[in-house]
Amino acid sequence: MAEEVKLMKGNEAIAHAAIRYGTDGYFGYPITPQSEIMETLMEEKPWETTGMVVLQAESEVAAINMVYGGAACGKRVMTSSSSPGVSLKQEGISYMAGAELPGLIVNVMRGGPGLGTIQPSQADYFQTVKGGGHGDYRLITLAPASVQEMADHVALGFDLSFKYNNPAMILTDGVIGQMMEKVVLPEFRPRKTEEEIRAEQPWATLGKLKNRKPNIITSLELDSSIMEQNNIRFQTKYKTIEANEVLYEEIQCEDADYLIVAFGSAARISQKAIDIARKEGIKAGLFRPITLWPFPAKRLNEYKDKVKGILTVELNAGQMVEDVRLAVECKIPVNHYGRLGGIVPAPREVLNELKELK
Amino acid sequence: MIMETAEIIKPENLVYDKPRLLNDTPMHYCPGCSHGVVHKLVAEIIDEMELEEKTIGIAPVGCAVFAYNYIDIDWIEAAHGRAPAVASAVKRLNPDKMVFTYQGDGDLAAIGTAETIHACNRGENIVIIFINNAIYGMTGGQMAPTTLLAMPTATSPNGRDVALNGYPLKICDLLAQLEGTCLVARESVHTAAAVKKAKKMLRKAFENAMNEKGASIVEIVSTCVSGWKMTPDQANKWMVENMFPMYPLGILKDR
Amino acid sequence: MQHELIIAGFGGQGVLSMGKILAYAGLMENKEVTWFPSYGPEQRGGTANVTVILSDERISSPVLNEYDIAIILNQPSLAKFENGVKPGGILIYDGYGITQPPKRNDIRIYEVDAMNTASAENMSKAFNMIILGGLLKTSPIVKLESVMAGLKKSLPERHHKFLPMNEKAILRGMEIIREANAG
Numbered sequence: 001m002a003e004e005v006k007l008m009k010g011n012e013a014i015a016h017a018a019i020r021y022g023t024d025g026y027f028g029y030p031i032t033p034q035s036e037i038m039e040t041l042m043e044e045k046p047w048e049t050t051g052m053v054v055l056q057a058e059s060e061v062a063a064i065n066m067v068y069g070g071a072a073c074g075k076r077v078m079t080s081s082s083s084p085g086v087s088l089k090q091e092g093i094s095y096m097a098g099a100e101l102p103g104l105i106v107n108v109m110r111g112g113p114g115l116g117t118i119q120p121s122q123a124d125y126f127q128t129v130k131g132g133g134h135g136d137y138r139l140i141t142l143a144p145a146s147v148q149e150m151a152d153h154v155a156l157g158f159d160l161s162f163k164y165n166n167p168a169m170i171l172t173d174g175v176i177g178q179m180m181e182k183v184v185l186p187e188f189r190p191r192k193t194e195e196e197i198r199a200e201q202p203w204a205t206l207g208k209l210k211n212r213k214p215n216i217i218t219s220l221e222l223d224s225s226i227m228e229q230n231n232i233r234f235q236t237k238y239k240t241i242e243a244n245e246v247l248y249e250e251i252q253c254e255d256a257d258y259l260i261v262a263f264g265s266a267a268r269i270s271q272k273a274i275d276i277a278r279k280e281g282i283k284a285g286l287f288r289p290i291t292l293w294p295f296p297a298k299r300l301n302e303y304k305d306k307v308k309g310i311l312t313v314e315l316n317a318g319q320m321v322e323d324v325r326l327a328v329e330c331k332i333p334v335n336h337y338g339r340l341g342g343i344v345p346a347p348r349e350v351l352n353e354l355k356e357l358k
Numbered sequence: 359m360i361m362e363t364a365e366i367i368k369p370e371n372l373v374y375d376k377p378r379l380l381n382d383t384p385m386h387y388c389p390g391c392s393h394g395v396v397h398k399l400v401a402e403i404i405d406e407m408e409l410e411e412k413t414i415g416i417a418p419v420g421c422a423v424f425a426y427n428y429i430d431i432d433w434i435e436a437a438h439g440r441a442p443a444v445a446s447a448v449k450r451l452n453p454d455k456m457v458f459t460y461q462g463d464g465d466l467a468a469i470g471t472a473e474t475i476h477a478c479n480r481g482e483n484i485v486i487i488f489i490n491n492a493i494y495g496m497t498g499g500q501m502a503p504t505t506l507l508a509m510p511t512a513t514s515p516n517g518r519d520v521a522l523n524g525y526p527l528k529i530c531d532l533l534a535q536l537e538g539t540c541l542v543a544r545e546s547v548h549t550a551a552a553v554k555k556a557k558k559m560l561r562k563a564f565e566n567a568m569n570e571k572g573a574s575i576v577e578i579v580s581t582c583v584s585g586w587k588m589t590p591d592q593a594n595k596w597m598v599e600n601m602f603p604m605y606p607l608g609i610l611k612d613r
Numbered sequence: 614m615q616h617e618l619i620i621a622g623f624g625g626q627g628v629l630s631m632g633k634i635l636a637y638a639g640l641m642e643n644k645e646v647t648w649f650p651s652y653g654p655e656q657r658g659g660t661a662n663v664t665v666i667l668s669d670e671r672i673s674s675p676v677l678n679e680y681d682i683a684i685i686l687n688q689p690s691l692a693k694f695e696n697g698v699k700p701g702g703i704l705i706y707d708g709y710g711i712t713q714p715p716k717r718n719d720i721r722i723y724e725v726d727a728m729n730t731a732s733a734e735n736m737s738k739a740f741n742m743i744i745l746g747g748l749l750k751t752s753p754i755v756k757l758e759s760v761m762a763g764l765k766k767s768l769p770e771r772h773h774k775f776l777p778m779n780e781k782a783i784l785r786g787m788e789i790i791r792e793a794n795a796g
Binding site: 024025027053055057058059061062063065066067068069070072073075077091092095099194205206207208209210213214215216217218219220 | 410411412413414416417423426430431432433434435436437440443444445446447448450451452455472473475476
């Protein structure tokens with residue numbers, strides 16, 4: 001039976017998708033513009049239906065450490081926040097990466113730095129894909145551009161994080177979180193039983209059965225020669241992810257003379273700019289990275305001989321543009337257009353910048 | 359009659375043994391440190407209550423960071439101060455498990471104060487074992503929130519000064535005020551009698567958690583021979599004379 | 614076909630919910646829809662606005678700077694959005710509290726005397742529905758029955774008793790809207 005088409009906010013879609021995925025626990029702390037995620041969960045009371053735990057923590061720090069604890073037990077656990085709160089979570093994310101724990105973190109970005117503004121922004125790109133917390137680690141990063149993708153990326157994020165035992169983030173912003181669109185929610189899946197988790201995540205700390213050694217979840221290793229080996233293992237895993245899990249969307253790129261590269265809400269705005277450009281006779285296309293890490297560098301590289309120039313559009317001062325320039329080896333002009341501090345550019349502004357490339 | 363060694367080492371002659379769950383890994387703790395005794399008690403209680411397959415321990419950052427190397431159960435090593443948050447999630451996601459944290463004074467009463475208070479206030483069905491030796495042992499003897507006034511440490515070399523550092527924090531007195539706690543007790547392990555009492559209290563805490571009575575905190579007033587720069591014997595005497603007046607032993611709350 | 618609207622006014626005037634009802638009406642007609650609100654403290658009494666797009670095709674940008682239709686319910690919003698109406702587009706406003714009416718002559722301007730009507734006819738809770746009625750009269754971008762179905766869908770069950778009052782307000786808005794720059 002076809003699922004009902006619903007109208008809801010991106011934030012609400014994440015909450016509903018989480019329940020339907022069979023998520024075991026959500027731990028969060030309110031912050032605009034993403035509080036609807038926890039509010040929706042509290043309204044839905046999934047503990048009465050699927051048994052999902054929903055807990056308002058005392059801080060973002062506590063929330064991410066609750067995720068760390070839940071993940072250590074092999075559970076599907078998640079948290080969500082917005083930029084200032086996600087900064088607070090970075091320590092916990094680093095620990096998760098170091099202990100090789102899966103888990104889902106949602107960042108509905110707002111303008112910074114500092115307390116900044118509650119309006120939409122994409123200024124946490126560097127924080128998310130270049131580190132954020134301490135140490136050499138990578139965070140699987142998904143950038144939904146619609147309410148439908150907000151719902152779909154919950155399952156995608158969890159699946160990837162469990163496939164690689166690595167945290168994953170949905171990196172979105174106030175536009176996608178707050179806007180309402182049509183969405184078809186995913187099918188309900190049952191939560192994993194303890195027996196299933198013991199079988200699929202044999203490392204999980206669910207109590208030491210007599211037939212096995214203790215499971216210890218830790219990121220600590222004082223012997224540097226072993227710690228180096230751990231790091232090499234992580235890097236090998238990251239290379240595998242980079243080779244296998246890249247996702248992107250190409251819109252009218254086949255015959256394009258000019259390319260806009262943009263993700264999330266900026267991609268939606270840029271798509272409109274491209275529609276207008278095409279009407280005006282400019283052959284422009286949109287390249288939309290869906291995974292920001294792993295970044296679709298290989299595919300973008302192929303465009304260095306095909307297009308005359310690239311414009312990156314971001315709600316920041318120029319962050320992803322660095323990765324685009326690296327991807328095309330600086331062989332073609334790569335300009336950046338961004339609005340800052342919570343201002344969202346209009347399609348016409350983007351179009352004007354696109355024309356500057358010519 | 360002279361007995362041969364082989365005759366002495368017989369099961370029927372056994373009067374005391376290392377707990378089954380305490381493994382043979384040599385402990386990194388200093389001779390005279392209280393941690394070893396408390397580890398032994400925890401291992402004994404888990405075994406006696408037949409909770410080996412149900413217990414998840416949360417290790418802190420501090421000297422007990424390697425607690426997971428010594429007791430053969432499942433362990434999660436938490437970020438500094440966050441053990442109560444980790445434990446809250448583990449217990450809520452696995453209500454049938456036995457979940458305890460094992461934390462020092464810096465972990466529990468400085469960097470992790472918020473997590474400690476809120477886990478207790480939510481009435482999480484967990485046990486918090488709190489080793490208070492009034493000093494940061496692992497990092498080399500710096501001042502702790504529980505360091506006594508005038509007590510010298512690496513970061514208060516002239517003694518803790520109220521004007522500069524404020525007062526020793528009696529965190530358990532604070533936690534006893536919270537509706538979510540069911541047991542708050544202060545014990546020590548410096549004599550055989552004290553060890554026996556401490557074990558009784560720890561066992562009660564574990565029972566509370568399994569009976570979903572709320573949060574139980576057992577503070578063990580402890581020594582730190584290296585941080586205090588004393589022999590084990592001196593440290594025990596100093597603890598009785600100086601720590602006990604500030605942190606009197608006994609039950610602060612039991613319901 | 615694509616309709617791009619901005620609805621703007623004070624928080625508390627029902628700006629966001631009017632947009633939501635339009636979006637639900639679009640959903641009833643199987644259209645693609647986006648609803649993007651200004652969010653945050655504005656909701657508590659400052660200016661609030663919402664961009665609503667109804668389309669037969671996949672919608673690209675949910676954020677716009679030019680609109681086919683602007684529905685303006687206070688002076689600050691008029692100042693902000695009058696110039697955003699596309700040439701040939703429509704501006705609908707309530708004259709209550711407007712000291713400097715819209716001046717453009719390359720768009721069609723309509724006035725709905727909704728605030729006065731709502732208070733005179735004891736419909737102040739359905740003020741925004743009077744405005745919505747005016748919109749449906751000048752530009753029937755969705756059918757009335759879709760609006761009513763959308764309303765039913767977006768309102769919690771306990772508020773369904775207010776549906777007839779809302780319908781009455783919509784019909785009243787259709788009656789009282791008048792072209793403002795005809796003369």
